[in-house]
Amino acid sequence: MTRYEPAIDLDAIVAIDTHVHIEQDAHGHSSLPGDLAEAAAKYFATGGLQPELDAVADYYRERRMAAVVFTVDATTNLGHEPIPSADIAAGAARHNDVLIPYASVDPRRGAAAIEQAKRLIEEHGVRGFKFHPTVQGFDPSDEAHYPLYRVIEEAGRVALFHTGQTGIGAGMRGGRGLRLALSNPMLLDGVAADFPDLQIVMAHPSVPWQEEALSVATHKHNTWIDLSGWSPKYFPAELQRYAGTVLKDRVLFGSDFPLITPDRWMRDIEHTSIKPEALPGIMKDNAVRLLGLGGAA
Secondary structure, three states: OOOOOOOOOOOOOOEEEEEEEOOEOOOOOEOOOHHHHHHHHHHHOOOOOOOOHHHHHHHHHHOOEEEEEEOOOOHHHHOOOOOOHHHHHHHHHHOOOOEEEEEOOOHHHOHHHHHHHHHHHHOOOOOEEEEOHHHHOOOOOOHHHHHHHHHHHHOOOEEEEEOOOOOOOOOOHHHHHOOHHHHOHHHHHHHHHHOOOOEEEEEOOOOOOHHHHHHHHHHOOOEEEEOOOOOHHHOOHHHHHHHOOOOOOOEEOOOOEOOOOHHHHHHHHHHOOOOHHHHHHHHHHHHHHHHOHHHOO
């Protein structure tokens, strides 16, 4: 087993995509049950694109970008085995010039999730953890999950939370039972208050709670916002304004690949009002600082 250590030439890359899904493993196993994967492909008009990790590495290498890669472990809520985070970390170790691994554990597994998180940090070198409260079916503000957050905080790893509406389950009967309210960013305010050294990323424009996300990020300086999952030309006006001004040091480029491509994201950012002087930080420098790359604190 090779423990992940980054070997990214920061001068050679133009951007760090902080939000990239590994949707399929080398054996064709999908990160989502078949019905959810099919509905998501239709919603995002991806044509069912599900590249496995080696293909993702090649894709980003061609674009002179690095990428944070992960899956979502929603075993309890979906009754579906995820792609193992250990496999993603091993793949990132093979491609450590362009890939940065986050892990995912199922918070509803309690003590087992905590032990799994410790192993993924210590043995595999993951740099953060991805949570999707709606898909995983948990309330991130519930103090039952605090021991898990404490492990992540003490290890100096990042906690990335999906926020806002999700296309997963959209159009299905009853949204397949998935509950949007669990991804309200205000549920993370108490977590940020109680774990002041835990770096929390609120993923995506948090529609319909964009103002709540901006409020949390403005008040809690251990919170960040990634701009994934939407074409930038559809970003809410307030998000564009904050990203270019008061939050410019804590906003991150993320695509949500393969659901949104970095090519489209880069093209469409030109249609926003985000100040050009904020873009170097958004595209790369803020992520370098957050992830402690290149010796950054």
